[in-house]
Amino acid sequence: MAESETPTSPELPTSPETLLARLDALDIAYDLHTHPPLFTVEDSKALRGDLPGGHCKNLFLRDRKGAMWLVVCLEDRRIDLKALGALLGGVRLSFGSADRLMNTLGVIPGAVSPFTLINDTETSVTVILDKEMMGISPLNYHPLSNEMTIAVTPDALTRFIEACGHTPQILDLSAASGD
DSSP, X not given: OOTTOOOXXXXXXXXXXXXXXXXXXXXXXXXXXXXXXXXXXXXXXXXOTTOXXXXXXXXXXXXXXXXXXXXXXXXXXXXXXXXXXXXXXXXXXXXXXXXXXXXXXXXXXXXXXXXXXXXXXXXXXXXXXXXXXXXXXSEEEOSSSTTEEEEEOHHHHHHHHHHTTOOOEEEOGGGGSOO
């Protein structure tokens, strides 16, 4: 790249606007909030103000054989990958790379959410939802951009995931805390 050129962010396979149109087509209600880019749970806590509901984190994981998981839980849930691997049948988990994330879910790190499943057209990711999280309404996630948050009900979240061809597993992830 020449010195005068500036790097560009990768082109996303699905825009946030296309995702919102898909939610509208599925008759899924949501509240949209825009904000500066958020990359971490700490960023979110510092900038969200009094935004109600469950605030969540999303872990894009893989095992040695290439199987992938999207684990979605409340932001303060501590997840021990060894304990989670045991809960999932004895797999050894690690975080998926930024390239794998872009190739599979079509987003950059910091923008992962259940809504990225719109880009997993091969349904290659296993979806794990925290049972405790599913008891809170609304739930807040990025809609393919870490400059926005949308709030949806747990039922709406499940409907969206199923409309993407996935069957989410709802698990008690307190067993994966490693305590």
